[in-house]
Amino acid sequence: MPLPTIDDIHQAAARIKPYVHHTPVLTCASLNHMANAQLFFKCENFQKAGAFKFRGACNTVFSLSDTEAKRGVATHSSGNHGAALALAARLRNIPAHIVMPHNAPQVKRDAIAGYGAHVTWCEPSQADREATVKRVVDETGAVFAHPSNDALVIAGQGTAALELLDDVPELDMVLTPIGGGGLTSGIALAVATCSPRTRMVAVEPAGADDAYRSLQSGTLQPSINPRTIADGLRTSLGDLTFPMIQQYAEQIVTVSEAAIIHAMRHVWERMKIVIEPSSAVPVAAVLDKRIEVSGLRVGIVLSGGNVDLASLPF
Amino acid sequence: MPLPTIDDIHQAAARIKPYVHHTPVLTCASLNHMANAQLFFKCENFQKAGAFKFRGACNTVFSLSDTEAKRGVATHSSGNHGAALALAARLRNIPAHIVMPHNAPQVKRDAIAGYGAHVTWCEPSQADREATVKRVVDETGAVFAHPSNDALVIAGQGTAALELLDDVPELDMVLTPIGGGGLTSGIALAVATCSPRTRMVAVEPAGADDAYRSLQSGTLQPSINPRTIADGLRTSLGDLTFPMIQQYAEQIVTVSEAAIIHAMRHVWERMKIVIEPSSAVPVAAVLDKRIEVSGLRVGIVLSGGNVDLASLPF
Numbered sequence: 001m002p003l004p005t006i007d008d009i010h011q012a013a014a015r016i017k018p019y020v021h022h023t024p025v026l027t028c029a030s031l032n033h034m035a036n037a038q039l040f041f042k043c044e045n046f047q048k049a050g051a052f053k054f055r056g057a058c059n060t061v062f063s064l065s066d067t068e069a070k071r072g073v074a075t076h077s078s079g080n081h082g083a084a085l086a087l088a089a090r091l092r093n094i095p096a097h098i099v100m101p102h103n104a105p106q107v108k109r110d111a112i113a114g115y116g117a118h119v120t121w122c123e124p125s126q127a128d129r130e131a132t133v134k135r136v137v138d139e140t141g142a143v144f145a146h147p148s149n150d151a152l153v154i155a156g157q158g159t160a161a162l163e164l165l166d167d168v169p170e171l172d173m174v175l176t177p178i179g180g181g182g183l184t185s186g187i188a189l190a191v192a193t194c195s196p197r198t199r200m201v202a203v204e205p206a207g208a209d210d211a212y213r214s215l216q217s218g219t220l221q222p223s224i225n226p227r228t229i230a231d232g233l234r235t236s237l238g239d240l241t242f243p244m245i246q247q248y249a250e251q252i253v254t255v256s257e258a259a260i261i262h263a264m265r266h267v268w269e270r271m272k273i274v275i276e277p278s279s280a281v282p283v284a285a286v287l288d289k290r291i292e293v294s295g296l297r298v299g300i301v302l303s304g305g306n307v308d309l310a311s312l313p314f
Numbered sequence: 315m316p317l318p319t320i321d322d323i324h325q326a327a328a329r330i331k332p333y334v335h336h337t338p339v340l341t342c343a344s345l346n347h348m349a350n351a352q353l354f355f356k357c358e359n360f361q362k363a364g365a366f367k368f369r370g371a372c373n374t375v376f377s378l379s380d381t382e383a384k385r386g387v388a389t390h391s392s393g394n395h396g397a398a399l400a401l402a403a404r405l406r407n408i409p410a411h412i413v414m415p416h417n418a419p420q421v422k423r424d425a426i427a428g429y430g431a432h433v434t435w436c437e438p439s440q441a442d443r444e445a446t447v448k449r450v451v452d453e454t455g456a457v458f459a460h461p462s463n464d465a466l467v468i469a470g471q472g473t474a475a476l477e478l479l480d481d482v483p484e485l486d487m488v489l490t491p492i493g494g495g496g497l498t499s500g501i502a503l504a505v506a507t508c509s510p511r512t513r514m515v516a517v518e519p520a521g522a523d524d525a526y527r528s529l530q531s532g533t534l535q536p537s538i539n540p541r542t543i544a545d546g547l548r549t550s551l552g553d554l555t556f557p558m559i560q561q562y563a564e565q566i567v568t569v570s571e572a573a574i575i576h577a578m579r580h581v582w583e584r585m586k587i588v589i590e591p592s593s594a595v596p597v598a599a600v601l602d603k604r605i606e607v608s609g610l611r612v613g614i615v616l617s618g619g620n621v622d623l624a625s626l627p628f
Binding site for chain 2 (some may be wrong): 024029045046061107171265268269273274275305309310312314
């Protein structure tokens with residue numbers, strides 16, 4: 001599969017515009033003060049289905065031919081991509097088959113069920129996720145939609161950067177969380193093309209640092225038994241997202257679990273918005289001084305807000 | 315003290331404009347669906363110091379003569395008014411003396427300390443709050459700023475309605491939570507004057523229903539040992555707010571504790587914003603069908619977002 005281009009992102013933006021929210025960019029005086037920087041938070045936690053994943057899912061679903069669409073779509077997902085695909089499929093009135101690890105947060109299970117998708121449970125390993133979804137695709141004829149390593153998905157996620165760059169001029173840096181790399185690839189491509197002076201940095205939990213190790217070693221390093229509260233970032237880079245991140249991201253920064261929880265709490269308390277742990281990962285890099293942002297204008301993508309309120313880390 | 319007028323609200327808006335946020339109005343498709351109405355949430359949880367109280371506090375502090383201001387301001391508060399007055403005082407660089415009940419949430423204690431105010435603890439009763447603040451005023455010469463029963467405070471709170479009515483035309487109804495009545499009085503006066511067709515309804519926890527009983531009986535009924543999670547609504551109406559609410563509010567609706575917690579959770583999960591229990595009170599009236607809103611355009615004032623994350627009700 002060829003790598004997506006900036007034209008693919010512009011086409012995705014036009015295709016998904018009727019369905020997605022143009023999410024707001026928020027600022028927070030007290031977080032700016034702590035960071036000694038101007039932080040611009042792109043609030044994909046306010047996106048439909050509660051996360052940026054809805055962009056890529058919509059681009060996938062609304063790119064299908066009528067014949068393909070009739071058989072439906074299938075994916076494996078720790079939750080947000082599954083919910084996003086389920087909602088996008090419902091908007092096109094086609095079936096969605098979602099394979100989920102049985103340890104996914106309750107709020108994500110409920111969301112997917114609420115969107116009327118067919119759910120199949122699997123073990124929380126990359127291998128069993130892939131095997132299970134293959135079986136579902138074989139049985140149903142549905143089109144497989146990868147959560148991240150897919151050109152349409154990457155192009156869809158990149159549309160968030162078009163909005164951010166339009167709404168906030170002259171950014172010195174953009175920070176994203178990185179898991180499977182779909183968000184980072186799309187954002188990085190858009191930033192490199194539309195605002196070449198803006199530095200692109202991805203942030204990863206130290207307990208799920210496959211992207212960091214992959215960039216260090218120059219070869220794709222799978223995530224083995226990742227341990228992080230950031231449940232959206234336990235997946236690994238793929239053969240599309242890895243080369244894009246090699247090409248367009250300046251560096252990968254890792255953060256501790258304590259820093260993630262601290263950052264998440266700070267955003268809740270000071271900004272009065274609900275973000276999930278994955279969203280707190282780039283905020284943690286700033287607050288824990290894992291990256292130097294002093295005096296800079298920094299865009300931070302808050303990737304989602306789907307949290308199980310019954311099991312908060314504070 | 316004379317009752318405030320709409321001119322006082324317009325003057326307050328001009329006076330506090332350099333200091334307050336013009337807060338956003340958010341909507342939520344899933345809450346609209348549940349209510350079968352169009353709900354417009356005025357997000358005072360995003361106001362500085364985390365609640366609408368900052369409007370009234372700013373109007374008070376920036377109305378003082380230089381001579382008055384030098385002696386500082388004093389108040390008693392379950393938290394939000396205290397934090398708001400402390401921040402407003404800091405912006406004018408004058409002392410703030412805050413009397414707080416010792417059972418106020420930790421997050422509100424921290425905020426007030428963070429703004430550099432002098433804190434005096436008291437028992438969580440109206441009588442001890444008033445006695446303690448009187449002592450502080452006698453000792454310091456500070457100007458007393460009542461949390462709600464004060465013309466400048468009421469006028470300041472009313473500015474939120476000017477913004478809401480500007481941003482959302484043709485509202486059929488506006489809902490506010492009601493505690494001491496400062497917010498409701500100011501909002502109700504502004505709504506009655508600027509949008510006479512809009513119905514004004516205040517919502518109160520059943521466990522702190524002094525406003526409901528006062529309107530029913532036609533005489534001021536104090537709140538005795540109020541029991542509600544909505545810590546901002548445990549105070550009673552006063553001799554300014556009561557007649558204004560009699561004149562301008564259509565009715566008072568009460569809601570159960572279970573409905574408040576349910577509504578609060580729903581807003582967190584669906585809207586991805588942090589609101590405190592007091593903010594959930596008018597939402598509870600809609601979701602628990604304590605007021606008929608079917609087919610209406612309804613403005614709901616989310617009064618604040620200061621929650622102790624260490625002691626959530628879910």
